[in-house]
């Protein structure tokens with residue numbers, strides 16, 4: 001990073017016909033001018049230490065600016081970093097200072113960059129989480145904690161049973177952790193052998209009430225029913241964005257229970273109606289989690305402080321040894337390598353969380 005410019009991975013919104021042929025070229029590294037002070041109200045400038053890869057980054061490379069975010073658009077939606085400047089109103093409030101270690105999310109993207117100007121509303125102080133782990137909290141952790149603690153409330157479900165589909169995924173692994181922290185018996189699924197092994201290690205080391213199903217080899221519905229004496233589970237959380245999984249997870253919710261998925265019904269034309277029908281037939285209630293609504297919907301924008309408080313508590317839970325973060329790789333912040341990781345992540349080829357280090 002020079003005094004005047006910083007490196008960032010920008011979405012290529014008008015690729016040439018040649019570049020169109022290869023998704024890898026639909027994002028490119030750019031040297032962008034550093035915005036001059038003063039900062040906009042209630043923002044901080046951050047040197048980005050780590051940013052995490054989320055499926056939406058690779059999906060935007062494939063399908064374009066689906067969230068209609070302001071362009072030019074730098075990809076990357078969560079980060080950890082060090083504050084280098086605070087806006088005048090933020091400084092007078094005294095919550096954030098220059099040199100503070102922070103983490104959070106940015107609804108406008110911009111985290112795959114050496115520098116980021118971000119709303120002080122969406123960040124938290126980092127004391128216990130290492131910087132790589134902290135960069136995974138803004139999107140994946142929030143997408144697990146929001147449905148489980150704001151849509152539902154696991155504090156009232158101690159000793160109940162939950163099925164978390166895809167515990168080997170970025171969001172799913174956090175959901176497994178949160179449910180175990182609140183004393184639920186957890187049944188989860190996945191298929192990648194190394195990721196299943198990591199889940200078994202968590203189960204063995206901590207003696208957690210955790211049952212693990214390999215959905216590529218076992219019948220998920222039969223196995224969950226066997227584990228629950230044919231009652232079905234009290235709560236389901238399915239963050240897989242996968243219709244086959246939605247149908248399976250809907251089929252294991254018990255009467256009077258609750259089925260939660262990630263993402264609004266029918267998002268991106270997904271045909272999830274059959275899963276909703278199954279939930280209704282089983283006498284259960286359906287609902288969903290969605291972090292993106294805290295960016296656009298006034299009803300949820302009003303609840304941002306509640307979501308950010310939960311995100312901030314992750315630091316404390318990690319410090320107490322209760323929250324585990326699984327990072328499978330640190331991808332170089334280099335042309336070609338980062339774009340490939342984004343596409344691989346969107347194609348579900350990677351496991352748990354993958355991060356990059358823009359300021360290394």
Ligand SMILES: NC(=O)c1ccc[n+]([C@@H]2O[C@H](COP(=O)([O-])OP(=O)(O)OC[C@H]3O[C@@H](n4cnc5c(N)ncnc54)[C@H](OP(=O)(O)O)[C@@H]3O)[C@@H](O)[C@H]2O)c1
Pocket residue numbers: 054055056139140143165166167168169170171172189190191192195215239240241242244245262263264289290291292293345348350351352
């Ligand atoms: N609306 C929002 O606010 C929001 C926020 C964050 C993410 N998302 C979306 O949520 C999805 C998940 O994100 P992520 O970061 O967790 O992705 P991820 O790391 O790729 O995880 C996907 C998980 O789904 C599992 N899976 C796939 N098919 C399955 C099946 N039939 N049964 C059980 N599990 C199955 C995979 O297991 P294996 O890999 O082991 O096979 C993997 O664990 C993505 O589509 C993402 O775009 C939405």
